[in-house]
Amino acid sequence: xxxxxxxxxxxxxxxxxxxxxxxxxxxxxxxxxxxxxxxxxxxxxxxxxxxxxxxxxxxxxxxxxxxxxxxxxxxxxxxxxxxxxxxxxxxxxxxxxxxxxxxxxxxxxxxxx
Amino acid sequence: xxxxxxxxxxxxxxxxxxxxxxxxxxxxxxxxxxxxxxxxxxxxxxxxxxxxxxxxxxxxxxxxxxxxxxxxxxxxxxxxxxxxxxxxxxxxxxxxxxxxxxxxxxxxxxxx
Numbered sequence: 001x002x003x004x005x006x007x008x009x010x011x012x013x014x015x016x017x018x019x020x021x022x023x024x025x026x027x028x029x030x031x032x033x034x035x036x037x038x039x040x041x042x043x044x045x046x047x048x049x050x051x052x053x054x055x056x057x058x059x060x061x062x063x064x065x066x067x068x069x070x071x072x073x074x075x076x077x078x079x080x081x082x083x084x085x086x087x088x089x090x091x092x093x094x095x096x097x098x099x100x101x102x103x104x105x106x107x108x109x110x111x112x113x
Numbered sequence: 114x115x116x117x118x119x120x121x122x123x124x125x126x127x128x129x130x131x132x133x134x135x136x137x138x139x140x141x142x143x144x145x146x147x148x149x150x151x152x153x154x155x156x157x158x159x160x161x162x163x164x165x166x167x168x169x170x171x172x173x174x175x176x177x178x179x180x181x182x183x184x185x186x187x188x189x190x191x192x193x194x195x196x197x198x199x200x201x202x203x204x205x206x207x208x209x210x211x212x213x214x215x216x217x218x219x220x221x222x223x224x225x
Contacts, residue, residue, distance in 0.1 A: 032212050043203060044216040099144050099207045101214060103155030
């Protein structure tokens with residue numbers, strides 16, 4: 001069974017710092033990997049999706065990388081802002097159920113001014 | 114374009130009561146999913162529907178039933194609610210072209 005782990009569980013940084021969130025998964029037979037953002041009491045918003053054949057994706061200040069063979073992904077956030085405060089979830093798609101996502105427990109990020 | 118909508122937003126039930134959680138999407142997606150999110154755990158798949166008229170069990174289907182009423186709507190039913198079903202329930206639909214999943218705002222359910 002696919003297991004997804006996110007480190008750290010929580011992170012508190014001052015505004016302006018560059019930071020890295022880590023995600024690892026046990027089964028490298030994935031279709032893709034997605035990073036989501038979840039604000040308190042809200043649903044999930046997709047930030048980036050990396051197909052299994054890709055190495056990285058970028059959107060604004062966000063950059064996600066994927067090393068499928070080692071079962072790792074990182075989400076890099078440049079020049080963090082208080083508005084980035086949220087929980088970031090990593091999910092991989094794979095297995096026999098098409099489109100099924102396996103989620104990590106998330107990294108709770110706080111960016112203080 | 115509302116995306117994925119869910120009703121109700123909040124619900125409190127007593128043990129043994131039944132209820133149906135509603136989900137609808139307006140993006141013409143074939144695939145839809147129900148997940149639950151519990152504190153300290155990742156989201157877990159309850160049921161999914163690859164297309165209209167088909168449904169299949171996910172990781173934690175016990176105590177739930179689903180109906181894919183049409184392409185837009187996918188409902189989740191609790192026949193006899195138990196305290197262990199206290200959770201936040203998310204519905205999602207998938208764009209098969211990009212593989213991106215879109216989530217609704219969630220239903221926060223408490224079973225007393």
